[in-house]
Amino acid sequence: MKGTVLGDAGLHMAAQDNVVTAIDDLDAGTGIPYDDRTVELVEAIPFGHKVALVPLEPGDAVVKYGETIGEAVEPIAPGEWVHTHNCESRRGRGDRTADREVA
Amino acid sequence: MATFDGYPRESGPAGVRNYVAVIPLSVTASPIAEAVADRTAANVRATPHQMGTDPPEAAREQVERTLSGVARNPNVGAALVVSLGTETVDADAVADAAAAAGRDVETLSVHEVGGTAAAVDEGTELARDLHAEITDRRREECDASELVFGVECGGSDATSGIAANPAVGAACDRLVRDGGTATFSETPEFIGAEHVLAERCVNETVRERLLERVNRREATAELMDVDLRGAQPSPGNQEGGLTTIEEKSLGAISKGGTTPVRGIVDYAERLPVGGGLVLMDTPGYDIESVVGKVAGGAQVVAFTTGRGSTTGNPLAPVIKVTGNPKTADRLAANMDVDASGIIDGEPIDSVGDRIYRTLLDVASGERTAAERRQLEEFAVNELQPNELAELRGDA
Numbered sequence: 069m070k071g072t073v074l075g076d077a078g079l080h081m082a083a084q085d086n087v088v089t090a091i092d093d094l095d096a097g098t099g100i101p102y103d104d105r106t107v108e109l110v111e112a113i114p115f116g117h118k119v120a121l122v123p124l125e126p127g128d129a130v131v132k133y134g135e136t137i138g139e140a141v142e143p144i145a146p147g148e149w150v151h152t153h154n155c156e157s158r159r160g161r162g163d164r165t166a167d168r169e170v171a
Numbered sequence: 172m173a174t175f176d177g178y179p180r181e182s183g184p185a186g187v188r189n190y191v192a193v194i195p196l197s198v199t200a201s202p203i204a205e206a207v208a209d210r211t212a213a214n215v216r217a218t219p220h221q222m223g224t225d226p227p228e229a230a231r232e233q234v235e236r237t238l239s240g241v242a243r244n245p246n247v248g249a250a251l252v253v254s255l256g257t258e259t260v261d262a263d264a265v266a267d268a269a270a271a272a273g274r275d276v277e278t279l280s281v282h283e284v285g286g287t288a289a290a291v292d293e294g295t296e297l298a299r300d301l302h303a304e305i306t307d308r309r310r311e312e313c314d315a316s317e318l319v320f321g322v323e324c325g326g327s328d329a330t331s332g333i334a335a336n337p338a339v340g341a342a343c344d345r346l347v348r349d350g351g352t353a354t355f356s357e358t359p360e361f362i363g364a365e366h367v368l369a370e371r372c373v374n375e376t377v378r379e380r381l382l383e384r385v386n387r388r389e390a391t392a393e394l395m396d397v398d399l400r401g402a403q404p405s406p407g408n409q410e411g412g413l414t415t416i417e418e419k420s421l422g423a424i425s426k427g428g429t430t431p432v433r434g435i436v437d438y439a440e441r442l443p444v445g446g447g448l449v450l451m452d453t454p455g456y457d458i459e460s461v462v463g464k465v466a467g468g469a470q471v472v473a474f475t476t477g478r479g480s481t482t483g484n485p486l487a488p489v490i491k492v493t494g495n496p497k498t499a500d501r502l503a504a505n506m507d508v509d510a511s512g513i514i515d516g517e518p519i520d521s522v523g524d525r526i527y528r529t530l531l532d533v534a535s536g537e538r539t540a541a542e543r544r545q546l547e548e549f550a551v552n553e554l555q556p557n558e559l560a561e562l563r564g565d566a
Contacts, residue, residue: 089333116412151414161399
């Protein structure tokens with residue numbers, strides 16, 4: 069597998085990634101060792117879903133595979149679940165074009 | 172040198188199956204084709220689909236190109252083209268494609284034979300004769316470089332990009348090393364990863380064509396003042412952990428491996444043999460996308476799935492690969508390769524070797540899970556109104 073498994077819990081695909089992928093169904097409170105500290109999960113994370121490793125502000129790039137996969141649309145704390153409720157695509161956004169034309 | 176036991180053809184690469192294809196020109200001719208296939212032999216396969224008798228011109232061209240490609244696929248030893256008699260898709264053009272590739276071919280029109288019952292009777296007789304013509308063909312050892320390997324992903328989840336796709340990609344790299352062609356498609360699932368593919372294009376022409384095709388698919392959403400969210404990633408993808416199209420795409424492109432991108436062809440356009448890694452511009456809908464590659468000449472398809480797709484194809488064996496341990500367990504009977512060990516540390520290359528061996532075994536006649544269960548979905552890509560407008564030059 070590409071990437072590094074952190075604490076038997078999260079897969080860090082590339083060094084610059086600011087999220088890890090849960091490789092098991094993880095309980096709240098699970099610790100993920102990262103960068104000389106431990107990121108503690110603030111909520112349960114299902115298998116395959118992502119966890120923030122660092123604090124993210126709205127507009128910050130979310131990075132996985134060493135590439136931008138979208139941007140935070142809410143403040144996200146380390147240990148929080150990163151998914152459609154707080155992270156959005158930057159691509160194929162006809163809705164944003166429409167908003168700009170209306171404004 | 173890697174080899175497989177295939178059916179040599181008079182022209183073009185060897186087939187991995189030896190079928191009579193019963194190809195309807197329209198939705199109306201489709202039940203006739205299915206009835207004919209049902210009444211003859213297991214190796215007589217129908218390709219029923221939903222296209223009407225008089226589609227708009229650009230759609231007509233695409234249907235004709237697709238059915239012509241299907242008729243000359245190396246797995247097709249002989250073909251029967253079935254029409255109602257009013258289709259604007261040209262039965263002779265489809266039949267000529269098969270004949271030009273040295274295949275026996277017949278045509279049948281419901282109007283000419285005097286109705287559907289007569290067409291089923293006449294078609295069954297023609298299909299039996301065609302089957303008798305090809306049934307004595309024997310497999311011979313062929314070089315792996317004759318293989319055109321189509322790869323597809325469907326029902327993706329987070330394991331697709333971590334395990335199944337890179338493992339299938341490793342198998343593609345092996346086939347390309349051995350001189351064959353690997354192809355993947357689903358252009359909407361290049362969005363957000365096209366810069367990675369663009370860097371691997373062999374020249375500027377291929378690079379520009381790739382980026383233009385991706386822009387066109389992305390613009391489809393923008394033209395309609397909507398966004399891809401909700402459709403890409405699909406609700407199922409999202410449940411499986413994929414948040415954005417960029418994330419899905421970055422995982423999806425790994426199924427083509429790591430070799431240079433040598434070209435990009437249109438939906439159902441003929442793929443080169445011995446061509447390395449070549450992309451095809453197709454929609455993301457799996458059944459249409461697989462059919463596009465089979466029409467392009469793919470003899471075998473690998474289909475990765477996280478959540479557990481079970482689909483097959485009437486003419487090309489489809490090898491199912493999953494990287495999700497739960498799917499590998501729950502849908503074991505529908506899967507051919509379990510790649511989920513990668514998540515526990517099994518090297519991608521060792522699973523890639525396993526998939527490549529499976530490819531050669533399936534090419535030599537071993538039946539896939541989908542073949543054993545007769546899962547044979549078929550659909551021709553239907554152009555959307557905005558695509559038709561663009562092809563007419565209105566947009």
